[in-house]
Amino acid sequence: MKLRSTLMACAMAIAVTGLGEAAHADDVKEVQMLHWWTSGGEAAALKVLKDYLAKKGYAWKDVPVAGGGGEAAMTTLKAMVAAGNPPTASQILGYFAIDYAEAGKLADISELAKKENWAKVLPTALQKFTTTNGKWDAVPINIHSVNWVWINKAVLDKIGGTEPKNFDEFLALLDKAKAAGVIPLALGGQPWQEATMFDSVVDSTGGTAFYKKAFIDLDDSALKSDMMKKAFDNLAKLRAYVDPNYAGRDWNLATAMVIKGDALVQVMGDWAKGEFRAANKEAGKDFVCYRFPGTDGTVIFNSDMFAMFKVPADRRAAQLALAEAAMSPEVQSGFNVVKGSVPARIDVSDAAFDACGKKGIADVKAANEKGTFVGSLAQNSAQPPSVVGAYDDVVTKFFHGEIKTSDGAVKATRFGADRGEMRVMPHPAPLNLFQSVRTLTFRR
Ligand code: BGC
Secondary structure, eight states: OHHHHHHHHHHHHHHHHSSSSOOOTTOOOEEEEEEOOOSHHHHHHHHHHHHHHHHTTOEEEEEEOOOGGGHHHHHHHHHHHHTTOOOSEEEEEHHHHHHHHHTTOBOOOHHHHHHHTHHHHSOHHHHHHHEETTEEOEEEOEEEESOEEEEEHHHHHHTTOOOOOSHHHHHHHHHHHHHTTSEEEOOOBSHHHHHHHHHHHHHHHHOHHHHIIIIISOOHHHHTSHHHHHHHHHHHHHGGGSOTTOBTOOHHHHHHHHHHTSEEEEEOOTTHHHHHHHTTOOBTTTEEEEEOTTOTTOEEEEOEEEEEBOOOGGGHHHHHHHHHHHHSHHHHHHHHHHHSOEESSTTSOSTTOOHHHHHHHHHHHHHHHHTOEEEOTTTTSSSOHHHHHHHHHHHHHHHTTSSOSHHHHHHHOOSSTTOGGGGOOOSSOHHHHHSOHHHHHHOO
């Protein structure tokens, strides 16, 4: 009898949430989230999500880890998970989510996913990262893409520049800025930024079929090809346009150089647009956005996802509230308008977005249909973290002159078929998470 009434109470609680999860009075009404959104534009976007959750009665416990691209954040996350103290959720990129899922660290949110029909509204390319063995364990709040250039309009007009359509035209534009005494290229010389720029250079140099062969298939004949050498040679050409203080500069400080008109252009993912917006700058008037010359029609994407960790039962309701919030059309529009990205949901209207945002949304749709929607290698959306570590390393050593020639660069590229020990990715993959992947990378 007692058992029966307990069962009935449980059934009623389940009916109340509608998610197959019981809501309890002592549930923790707080979301603890790890992220690396610490720049002005990023913080403004995050506020949209925090405000939405506050309206639903959830407090926000911030776990910010400064450092663009998320490298430092991933180190903190690894430590928290290893200590058995994971956050409710963490901002995460592509293959990192797969690693945590395969290591058994992520929670199952399939019930909510089914109820909300997420499978129908998200591009399948993203679902590869949000589901594991058919179970949902992460939600994507956006789609970013890396193949953009951000240009100060007043400087562009002053030097009489127009949209560069290919790499040579890009160099010609940079030369004009140089001749006018303006820093042509605002760059942050950190490995992840240089690698992120190189994604675009490779696509521009070799085309998207080549990008896919090299970076998605890791085909050695492409990775070691003359075309790849040409891409490195093109990258080397860009060195001539940066200022002497570029090494180690944060990405948003490079964006600020363009915002202020100290520099003409930054090559950066569309999170840069969040900084223009935070500085009250208007697309088309104060700045212009073009696809990286020679890559129009292709979207080299990454997506900020929230990986849902296995948390104690009393933190589960807050976790589901966060997932629901991130996937709500209201937040997907509001957040991405401010962030510079495109909604991950394909059914969100572009009405609230500026010209760059509208182009971003249209580009994703077109690229998705054409087969030119490709994961960014630098942004962990094409290969596992160990490969990305090796990629960053080669690109940055080359850009800073430690590797002297493009021939040397392709020879040092050991993430293709000849990657020796690194090829052995144990599954399930806790090794990948809890061992130094960089050490693995270069051992042959
Ligand atoms: C993330 C963006 C973030 C950028 C700079 C990227 O990896 O996807 O959301 O704004 O890093 O921090």
